[in-house]
Amino acid sequence: MYLLYEEDGDIKAGTILADNDSSLQVESQHGKRTKVKSAHVLLRYAAPSPSQVMEQARAAMAALDLDFLWEVAGEADRALPDEAASLLAEAEAMVAHVLAAQDQTVAAAALPPRLEAVGKRIAALSDAVTRRYFALL
Secondary structure (H helix, E strand, O other), rough: OOEEEEEEEEEEEEEEEEEOEEEEEEEEEEOOEEEHHHHEEEEEEEOHHHHHHHHHHHHHHHHOOHHHHHHHHHHHHHHHHHHHHHHHHHHHHEEEEEEEOOOHHHHOOOOHHHHHHHHHHHHHHHHHHHHHHHHHO
16 A cells, blocks of 8 residues: 655655554655654555656646646635745744844743644645645646
């Protein structure tokens, strides 16, 4: 059994060696063994091999007409770059706030709720981008 999974912002394919409840032991198409959290699994499949899937994905990606896709994209798709820009601005504002604070320790200690909220927004954005990407394939 094979799978597509997300790792460090990249989509990768591999062979499932062991399947636990919360994680999987995977061998990548290049022979590297790694532990993948179940939440990072995008798709499980029986065939073709991981190297064939990635080769087909690269060929499909090369054939995409990005200008056309942008023209036919819905309003929800057009909001994704704005959300990414908003998240970057929020992160920059948090850093600026801490750097400008008279007591940076106190300012940094107040960040966890904001960081948690930004983390949730990043996860939602990542999920939306990933789902839209696979919908277009």
